[in-house]
Structure formats: structure tokens, C-alpha cells
Amino acid sequence: MLIVLFSLQIIPQSICCRYGLTIGAAVVPIVRVLVWICFPVAYPISKLLDFLLGHRVAxxxxxxxxxxxxxxxxxxxxxxxxxxxxxxxxxxxxxxSEKTAKDAMTLISETFAIDINSKLDKGLMSLILEKGHSRVPVYYEQPTNIIGLILVKNLLTIHPEDEVPVKNITIRRIPRVLETLPLYDILNEFQKGHSHLAVVVEQCNKTEQQPSVDLADNPTTEVRVDIEGDKPPQEKSLKTKRSLRKGKSSPAGSQSYKRDKKWTKDLNSDILEINDSPLPTLPEEEKAVGIITMEDVIEELLKEEIFDETDHHFEDS
CATH class of the missing domain: 1.10.12 (Lyase 2-enoyl-coa Hydratase; Chain  A, domain 2)
Incomplete structure (x- = not known):
């Protein structure tokens, strides 16, 4: 009995535990022969057991x-x-996959946003610089009515002495997602490049079914919110230089000209010409409850906080 125990169980387990893959690869031809020999008996028995006990995938x-x-x-x-x-x-x-936007968002009360009717003076520019965000939400009338966002890098040509109104700079559309939307769906939308920031909303009226995300219907593109029709001289000169630079680098040809015309047409169709019309607001059945960014989703994936140079945190001593 001890001989059988050592020769058929203990010794093989000790050897195969360390060299299992090597031994298994060496005896593959022998195992294949044994499979064909046992097939006439093993196959009917396996089908009978599947019928009686059910098939279970491991x-x-x-x-x-x-x-x-x-x-x-x-x-x-x-x-x-x-x-x-x-x-x-x-x-x-x-x-x-088990977490939703509500689990990773930043509450709207803790979000830094600027009013569209404010001016980019020295105080506001210093505050934006102090916060250290690459994107800043823009709201209208109340902080919960976020209508878009600005890229901080677009403010490089703005001088605080000019006190340029926020409504006169380039504003991008901001997508809205339901608080019940899974984080994987939000991550997939962020990967499309439309936006890395979205407004999290909750439905106040549960009777009407609303789309879970409007990123596809309202793609995030450059939007111009120009109420007074004024344009700061910095942006005028910047766009003039940019157009001249494009004219020098782009090859001459009818195909290139048609492509540029189409691009200009698509851009103009996304410009919000708000002269007499009111600014956009959230639907009555929706309420903004927070902001979610790409960084928030990555933090949930890493299960750790990501601190950058402008974050102020204190470790427990």
C-alpha cells in the first residue's frame, strides 16, 4: 500500500508540481493515443452525465x-x-463594470466652474491658474446649469488687462451622462476623443425614458458663444496667423480646397450664434449633480488617487 501511495501519488505530484509543463509536453503523444483508445467508452458516458447532471463550463x-x-x-x-x-x-x-458615474463623479457643489458672463481679469485668471485644471466648466445663471467648457491652454493669448468676457472666447460643448451609466461605457466614450469631461445628471422625471449619453448625438466640437459679436484682438491675430500658416503649408489643388470648404462649413454649423436667443439650459427632467473626468475613471481603475503638481493633500503622520 505504501509503495502504491509513494509511486503513484506522492512522487508524481512532487515532480509534476515543479516540472509539470515540461512533463506534460513530453507525454502529449501518449495521452492522445489513450484518448482514442478510451473514446468509445468515455464519450457515451460523458454525454449521459451531461444529460443527467447538466453541462457546466469551468x-x-x-x-x-x-x-x-x-x-x-x-x-x-x-x-x-x-x-x-x-x-x-x-x-x-x-x-x-459594477460602478457607475455616481460612484466616481465630483459633486457639483465641489466643482470649480466660471460664469459665462464673467470677465477674464487678473483675479479670475489667477484663480484658474491656482486651480491647475486643464479644462474649466462654464455655467449660465446658476452653477448647476453647465453649458460648456473652456480649455485653459486657449487662454494663453488672453491678457488680463483686456478683461475679455468669457462668452467671447472659444467654448466647447460638454456631454451629459446619466448617473447610472457604467464607467466602462463612459471610458469608451472618452476614448473617442470628443471630450475628457462630462456632466453627470439625474432624471427627476422617471416616467420618460431619456438617452443615457448624448455624446454621439451632440459631438463635442469647437463652439463659439458670441452674444455681443465682439472678438478680442488677440484671437483675431491668432486666427489670421493660423490661416496664413495653413495657406503656406497646404498644397494647392481643388481637392484640398473642397476639403477646407467642407471643414469650414461643418465648423460654422456648430457655432452658437446667440444674439437674441437664450443660452442653452438643462431639460426640466434632468438635474446636474456632478462632473466626471477621465482621471476619475482611471482612479477607479487603479483604486488609488492620482495627485498632480497642483493637488494639495496631506498624508497622515
Whole structure:
């Protein structure tokens, strides 16, 4: 009995535990021969068992996968090679499908936004610089009515002494997503390049079905909100130089000319000419509750906070 135990169980397990792949690859021809020999008996028995007990695919659930990944981590002490960061990211990727925009958003009360009727004077420019954001939401009348966003890099040509109104600079459309939208869907929309920032809204009227995301219907493009028709001289000179530079670098030809005309036409169709018309507002059945960015989604994936140069945080001593 001891001979059978050592020769057929203990010794093979000890050897195959370390050299399992090598031994398995070496005996593949023998196993294939045994499969064909046992096929006439094993196949009918397997079909009978599937009929009686049901067919079960040997797949792991999400919770089982997370436990399996933790067991393969070096912190588990079982010989695994996965580092703490690797196990954390894998677990975050598995949990991301269960999280929605509400779990990762920044509350609207904690969001830094500027009024469209304000002026880019020294105080406001200093405040934008202090916040350190690359994109700043723009609201109209009340902070919950966010109608667009500005890119801070577009303010490089603006002088604080000119006190240029916010409504006279380039404003981009900002997409809206429901608070129940999964983070993977938001990440896929962010990857399309329309915008890396969106407004999270909740439906006040549950009887009407609203689209979960309007990124496809309202693509984020350059939008010009020009109420008074004024244009700062900085943007005039910048666009003039840009057009001259394009004229020098682009090859002459009818095809290039048609493409430029089409691009100009599409751009003009996205410009908001608001002279007598009111500025856009959120529908009555929707209420803005927060802002979500690409960084928020990545933080949920990493399961860690991402701090940049302008973030102020204090570690517990």
C-alpha cells in the first residue's frame, strides 16, 4: 500500500508540481493515443452525465477571479509573482463594470466652474491658474446649469488687462451622462476623443425614458458663444496667423480646397450664434449633480488617487 501511495501519488505530484509543463509536453503523444483508445467508452458516458447532471463550463465568476488573483499575489505568501500594483489594477478592472458615474463623479457643489458672463481679469485668471485644471466648466445663471467648457491652454493669448468676457472666447460643448451609466461605457466614450469631461445628471422625471449619453448625438466640437459679436484682438491675430500658416503649408489643388470648404462649413454649423436667443439650459427632467473626468475613471481603475503638481493633500503622520 505504501509503495502504491509513494509511486503513484506522492512522487508524481512532487515532480509534476515543479516540472509539470515540461512533463506534460513530453507525454502529449501518449495521452492522445489513450484518448482514442478510451473514446468509445468515455464519450457515451460523458454525454449521459451531461444529460443527467447538466453541462457546466469551468469558468470563474468575478469574485472567484479576484480571489484567485489575490492568491497569486506576492503578499499572499504562496509563491505568487504578482505585485501589489498588479493585483490592485486587475481587481479594479473587474470591479469597474459594477460602478457607475455616481460612484466616481465630483459633486457639483465641489466643482470649480466660471460664469459665462464673467470677465477674464487678473483675479479670475489667477484663480484658474491656482486651480491647475486643464479644462474649466462654464455655467449660465446658476452653477448647476453647465453649458460648456473652456480649455485653459486657449487662454494663453488672453491678457488680463483686456478683461475679455468669457462668452467671447472659444467654448466647447460638454456631454451629459446619466448617473447610472457604467464607467466602462463612459471610458469608451472618452476614448473617442470628443471630450475628457462630462456632466453627470439625474432624471427627476422617471416616467420618460431619456438617452443615457448624448455624446454621439451632440459631438463635442469647437463652439463659439458670441452674444455681443465682439472678438478680442488677440484671437483675431491668432486666427489670421493660423490661416496664413495653413495657406503656406497646404498644397494647392481643388481637392484640398473642397476639403477646407467642407471643414469650414461643418465648423460654422456648430457655432452658437446667440444674439437674441437664450443660452442653452438643462431639460426640466434632468438635474446636474456632478462632473466626471477621465482621471476619475482611471482612479477607479487603479483604486488609488492620482495627485498632480497642483493637488494639495496631506498624508497622515
Amino acid at each position: 469558468l470563474f465568476r468575478r469574485a472567484e477571479l479576484k480571489t484567485l488573483v489575490d492568491l497569486h499575489g506576492d503578499e499572499a505568501g504562496k509563491g505568487g509573482e504578482l505585485t501589489h500594483d498588479e493585483t490592485t489594477i486587475i481587481a479594479g478592472a473587474l470591479e469597474l
